[in-house]
Amino acid sequence: MEPVLSVRHLTKRFAGLTALSDVSFDLGRGEILGLIGPNGAGKTTLVNLISGAFRASEGDLRFEGAPIGALPSHRRAKLGIGRTFQIMRPFPGLSVLDNVAVGALFGTGGGHRQLAIARELAHQKLEFVGLAHRADRPAEALGGPDRKRLELAKALAMNPRLLLLDEVMAGLNLAELEAVFAIVRKVRDEGVSVLVIEHVMKAIRSLSDRLLVLHHGEKIAEGKPQQVLSDPTVIEAYLGRRRAAHEGAGT
Numbered sequence: 001m002e003p004v005l006s007v008r009h010l011t012k013r014f015a016g017l018t019a020l021s022d023v024s025f026d027l028g029r030g031e032i033l034g035l036i037g038p039n040g041a042g043k044t045t046l047v048n049l050i051s052g053a054f055r056a057s058e059g060d061l062r063f064e065g066a067p068i069g070a071l072p073s074h075r076r077a078k079l080g081i082g083r084t085f086q087i088m089r090p091f092p093g094l095s096v097l098d099n100v101a102v103g104a105l106f107g108t109g110g111g112h113r114q115l116a117i118a119r120e121l122a123h124q125k126l127e128f129v130g131l132a133h134r135a136d137r138p139a140e141a142l143g144g145p146d147r148k149r150l151e152l153a154k155a156l157a158m159n160p161r162l163l164l165l166d167e168v169m170a171g172l173n174l175a176e177l178e179a180v181f182a183i184v185r186k187v188r189d190e191g192v193s194v195l196v197i198e199h200v201m202k203a204i205r206s207l208s209d210r211l212l213v214l215h216h217g218e219k220i221a222e223g224k225p226q227q228v229l230s231d232p233t234v235i236e237a238y239l240g241r242r243r244a245a246h247e248g249a250g251t
């Protein structure tokens with residue numbers, strides 16, 4: 001079966017710094033791929049390249065077989081690539097419902113959608129993530145866990161076939177995390193492919209069908225969670241980091 005997303009030799013250079021180096025992988029239909037790696041490994045950069053926030057320095061990106069590397073982000077969103085942002089940014093002054101409605105207008109088929117219909121769709125998505133009871137509140141009044149739900153609802157309202165989740169679960173406790181995971185699994189069960197960045201290792205390993213590990217912008221491992229997390233190269237990437245942080249703290 002053709003992969004939903006195909007990444008080949010993807011490289012991103014910022015003045016003097018290679019944030020992502022020659023990364024290749026495929027993402028299948030309805031697959032959850034966990035993207036992990038120490039801080040600064042290039043995870044957000046990869047998401048930015050796939051969503052179109054950044055243009056790659058080199059390499060090839062295909063979505064459902066079609067090259068997308070030259071398309072601006074709004075065109076990629078219309079094709080079915082939805083994302084959340086690591087830094088939450090609800091539109092201030094807009095209600096929770098209208099924040100999500102903006103997602104509906106921005107995503108697949110959004111251009112032809114009327115506001116009333118976008119709001120209806122937004123309401124469905126708020127129900128899906130368990131936030132319908134807050135629909136009329138100003139978005140900036142939401143607390144941490146509810147903001148994550150809002151981010152998720154916004155991305156889902158774009159009606160994506162590929163969903164990019166960048167640390168959408170950061171700061172949640174285990175129970176809240178499980179609730180968001182249940183939503184992500186429900187999304188996947190509807191045939192959506194998911195690329196998810198998450199720090200809590202126990203959590204990401206149980207959520208992901210496969211893991212991909214980045215370190216200094218390079219792919220150092222890819223495969224079943226069990227196998228990847230017992231890979232000495234991966235362990236060293238994390239331990240080396242922890243050791244360095246520990247030594248730094250001691251001085």
Ligand SMILES: Nc1ncnc2c1ncn2[C@@H]1O[C@H](COP(=O)(O)OP(=O)(O)O)[C@@H](O)[C@H]1O
Binds near residue numbers: 040043046
């Ligand atoms: N817009 C940018 N301009 C310059 N350097 C950047 C930019 N975005 C990311 N970087 C650098 O690229 C590297 C990878 O960053 P990032 O993708 O955010 O890592 P991660 O999400 O894995 O923590 C880091 O060294 C970071 O400082």
Ligand SMILES: [Mg+2]
Binds near residue numbers: 043044045086
């Ligand atoms: Mg990041």
